[in-house]
Amino acid sequence: MSPDHPPGLDPDRLRELLDRERPGLVHGPLSGRLIEGGRSNLTYAVTDGATRWVVRRPPLGHVLATAHDMRREHRVISALHPTAVPVPRPVLLCEDPENQAAPGAPFYVMEFVEGTPYRTAEQLAPLGPERTRAALLGLVDTLVELHAVDPVTVGLGDFGRPEGFLDRQLRRWGKQLDASRNRELAGIDELHAALGRRLPHSPAPAVVHGDYRLDNVLLGEDDRITAILDWEMSTLGDPLTDLGLLVMYSVPLGLPDSPVSTTATAPGHPAPAELIERYAARSGRDVSAVSWYTAFAWFKLAVILEGIHYRYTLGQTVGAGFDRIGDLVPVFIEHGLTTLKHGSEEG
Template sequence: MSVDHPPGLDLDRLRALLDRERPGLVTGPLTGRLIEGGRSNLTYALCDGTSKWVVRRPPLGHVLATAHDMKREHRVISALHPTGVPVPRPVLLCENPEAAQVLGAPFYVMEFVEGTPYRTAEQLAPLGAERTRNAVLSLVDTLVELHAVDPAEVGLADFGRPEGFLDRQLRRWGKQLDASRNRELAGIDELHAALGRSLPASPAPAVVHGDYRLDNVLIGEDDEIKAILDWEMSTLGDPLTDLGLLVMYSRPLELPDSPISTTATAAGHPSPEELIERYAARSGRDVSAVSWYTAFAWFKLAVILEGIHYRYTQGQTVGRGFDRIGELVPVFIDHGLTTLQEG
């Protein structure tokens, strides 16, 4: 339901800014609501009775702009919007000091795109097997489109540091692990070390989404991708990291009542092997090292989950399901080790 002033969104000040910067855009009283499901940055839907938009801003009270860089998100969708990659049309970026007077933090506004983010196999079930298959294959095809964009041609040549990308990623997530260690985790150091010993040679750099999966895109009624969302982890780097993460999310966890949602068990969902073959055929890239990238994805998610578990043990989480996150971490570690060995 819409509310007059959801937390973190001052509609009066936002309306005044939009009227000044985009005169005529808003034609009626604004209402807004928080869109649930985001893990980090806050997302709101705006409506004036006729048109809809979306506002993205950092979490309430967060002061580390480098971790929630609105300018970076706005920049990448602005660069990609004229291409064939489906992203929302950017409307307005508001940075400090003006942003502090409007919402208390930097933010941007973009168009509202109609579509559904499918987070679970149960949500996909009404589509049926054929439509589910089409939607997931469309996910692969859209990833190929993204990775085909020449960063220099769209003004993103300096969007990241592709040299040494995989090594930096591995070291970064190793440091994240060290920051949340408060128990023994069998195999995680072995997995980290094995990944470091077998770093593959990266292909030519591309725009990397960083968290590419089915619930970070909007699917239309024609089973096509209408928009890729949540660009907060995007950079210029090794495109196969996106493929590895997508493959990881396409393998069933085989855990009853898991607090981590997955669509992999939905009827008609293509196998990981099909996704890899389709990406290879359509992109022309060598995917022979995909096992490394998938194992790295298992490692990265294990570290993320361990961080959540650590915060839970410190009493710093709010909501349900956090008490079971810790038991998932060894499962992700085992999958990572197995994947690397099989590769």
């Protein structure tokens, strides 16, 4: 496979499509490369030597169309692009599975946005405490901007089913857990049941990102967010689920060499309490139930990690670090139980 033709993408066919659908956009032969780091959908950078774009497509050989919905991602960034929410400009959506640009899969093209994704505390450290703090507070402010968007006004009024959202989420992740059960996990059923008993009343629905954290955004040279990426889990639902996940990722795991990346230990990283207070002050939302949402995030990640561990035991994972994923699951369960018992893990 030529380096200009990475697996799953044919830049020559892509140029033919763009010339037909967006004449004058491309000014030379296209070359492409796979951008590493994604865990689900595939992301490519393509260029004609002067301008760069990004292509997103489902994994090679995928079977669950609903889990890799290109039209959904394209729709949400198209709706949000005219708003204050920083997202890449959409260029083209191709839903024809017979297309030869990304063989066998729908895909979309968007503008390339300059910026850096920060995945670990070590990557953040060179910024220093003040810039790190500003970046994380900016992450909260941008989340507030997202949740302030009126879904109906931007054409996303039917983007999800907000009624019963939390109950469905809890049931969905309970089923995911059952699908990967192959060992005893102390406390996980207790956590699931406790979350069900304490289900909070959701505020007015908002556009929810679904996986909102620092390594799903790009930071520009001024440490401001230039783009929110990875919208594959976005929907219309309870905005506090995004906050709970952000808070969860801001709690140090206390595990050296963890295979799950976190920026929480970077010097200058705000404590969870400060992030919660800033969201509350800027959004005007009642965050008194944030401990539930944070505990739910711990539960959801425990289920995801257990699923990865289960696939590892079946020999279905490729790469390093999977042998340690299973040891993390009890840690996430314990954090979830502690959060529900003692309230939000503030500071």
